[in-house]
Amino acid sequence: LLGCASTDERATTPPGLETRPLTLASIRSPSAYAQITSIRPVSRTRAGSGLVQYGKRLLLAQDDAYMLVWLDPSTTPVRTQFVALAGDPGPLPKAKKPDFEAATLLPDGRLLVMGSGSAPTRRSFVLLDPQTGKFVLADAGPVYDAGAQALGGKLNIEGVIPERDGLILFNRGSSAGDNAVIGVALRVDAPTTVEVKGLTRWHLGEVQGFSHPVALAFTDATRGPDGQLWYLAAAEDTPDAISDGQVVGAVIGVLGAESGSWTPILEPDGTPSVRKFEG
Numbered sequence: 001l002l003g004c005a006s007t008d009e010r011a012t013t014p015p016g017l018e019t020r021p022l023t024l025a026s027i028r029s030p031s032a033y034a035q036i037t038s039i040r041p042v043s044r045t046r047a048g049s050g051l052v053q054y055g056k057r058l059l060l061a062q063d064d065a066y067m068l069v070w071l072d073p074s075t076t077p078v079r080t081q082f083v084a085l086a087g088d089p090g091p092l093p094k095a096k097k098p099d100f101e102a103a104t105l106l107p108d109g110r111l112l113v114m115g116s117g118s119a120p121t122r123r124s125f126v127l128l129d130p131q132t133g134k135f136v137l138a139d140a141g142p143v144y145d146a147g148a149q150a151l152g153g154k155l156n157i158e159g160v161i162p163e164r165d166g167l168i169l170f171n172r173g174s175s176a177g178d179n180a181v182i183g184v185a186l187r188v189d190a191p192t193t194v195e196v197k198g199l200t201r202w203h204l205g206e207v208q209g210f211s212h213p214v215a216l217a218f219t220d221a222t223r224g225p226d227g228q229l230w231y232l233a234a235a236e237d238t239p240d241a242i243s244d245g246q247v248v249g250a251v252i253g254v255l256g257a258e259s260g261s262w263t264p265i266l267e268p269d270g271t272p273s274v275r276k277f278e279g
Contacts, residue, residue: 033263033264033266034251034252034263034264034265034266035265035266035267035268035270036265036266036267036268036273037268039268040076040077040078041077041078042060042069042071042077042078042080043077043078043080044080044082045060045062045069045080046062046064046065046091047062047063047064047278048060048062048278048279049061049062049063049099049100049101049278049279050100050101050102050103050113050114050220050278050279051103051220051278051279052103052104052105052111053105054105054111054130056072056073056074057070057071057072057073058070058071058073059071059103059111059113059128059130060279061100061101061102061103061113061279062100063097063098063099063100063101063116064091064092064094064097064099065089065090065091065092065097065098066084066085066086066088066089066092066098066137067082067083067084067085067089067090068082068083068085068100068113068126068128069081069082069083070082070083083128083133083135085126085135085137086137095119095121096121097121097122098115098121098122098124099115099116099118099119099121099122100113100114100115100116100124100126101114101115101116101156101157101158101159101278102114102116102157102158102159102160102169102170102220103160103279104160104161104162104222105162106127106162106188107162107164109129109130109131110127110128110129110130111126111127111128111130112125112126112127112128112160112162112188113125113126113128114126114140114157114160115140115157116155116156116157116158116172117143117144117147117148117155117156117157118154118155118156118242119242123139123140123141123143123144124137124138124139124140125137125138125139125140125143125188125191126138127188127189138191140191142191142192142193142194143167143184143186143191143194144157145194146184146194146195146196147169147171147182147184147196149196150182150196150199151171151178151180151182151199153178154242155171156171156172156173156242157169157170157171157172158170158171158172158217158218158219158220158221158278159218159219159220159221159222159231159232160221161221161222161223161229163183165185166183166184166185166186166195166197167183167184167186167188168181168182168183168184168221168229169181169182169183169184170182170218170220170221170231171218172217172218172219173202173215173217173218174215174217174238174239174240178201179201179202179203179204179216179217179218180199180200180201180202181199181200181202181229181255182196182198182199183196183197183198183199184196184197185197202218202255202260203215204216204217204218204233204251204253204260204262205262206235207235207248207249207251207264207272208248208249209235209237209246209248210246210248214235214236214237214248214249215235216233216234216235216249216251216262217233217234217235217236218231218232218233219231219232219233219234219250219276219277219278220232220277220278220279224254228254228255228256229254229255229256230252230253230254230255231252231253231254231255231262232250232251232252232277232278232279233250233251233252233253233262234247234249234250234251234276234277234278235247235248235249235250236248236276247274247275247276248274249264249272249273249274250264250265250273250274250275250276250277251263251264251265252265252277265277
């Protein structure tokens with residue numbers, strides 16, 4: 001496990017949201033690793049921007065369509081069931097896509113899917129009841145406004161974890177920084193009143209690219225059975241958090257109160273993967 005740490009940027013952090021300086025991980029294990037064991041295509045899908053487990057099924061969020069997909073990972077080929085969220089559930093151009101990037105299981109059994117918030121069309125919540133199939137597609141502008149104000153820049157939410165009184169949001173940074181974990185208090189059913197409880201900026205480290213090192217940035221997160229926060233991150237060579245670029249590495253890691261660490265994701269042949277894992 002390789003270390004990572006938060007960036008101490010008190011001068012740029014809004015009052016009341018002091019960034020905590022964290023240390024490198026003190027525990028390193030050369031035997032820890034993450035390696036791909038199987039690869040199976042999923043028909044009629046184009047992206048896997050968000051992924052959440054519900055029972056034996058997985059709910060997949062695509063970033064370019066108002067369409068969610070239930071997956072049965074026990075089948076080959078992978079069995080799919082589509083959930084249309086709007087009149088035209090087909091692929092949309094980048095300027096119009098909802099950019100669903102984060103998904104999680106809420107304590108009440110419903111599933112939450114979030115837009116990234118990186119553009120006006122990307123500020124929606126989807127609340128899906130997996131028992132009935134009913135869903136609500138709602139504007140969550142106040143959530144993104146509060147997060148952007150706390151961050152002091154544009155949001156690009158890639159991961160979400162539920163808390164008793166709100167959500168933990170994982171903001172994807174770029175080579176300029178702004179990887180951040182943001183805690184917000186709100187009611188997901190009516191996300192109009194939002195309170196930012198805390199913000200921690202993270203420097204996750206770098207992966208050597210073809211000509212220069214490339215910073216790692218969050219692409220998803222979840223809470224493990226031990227309560228720790230686990231995350232995915234990719235090293236994508238791009239000048240900002242929205243533009244696409246060449247991926248030169250991907251990692252899986254854990255964040256704690258005093259430390260953070262990661263290990264590279266390997267291909268089946270043992271070479272470092274350059275896939276952009278997002279769920």
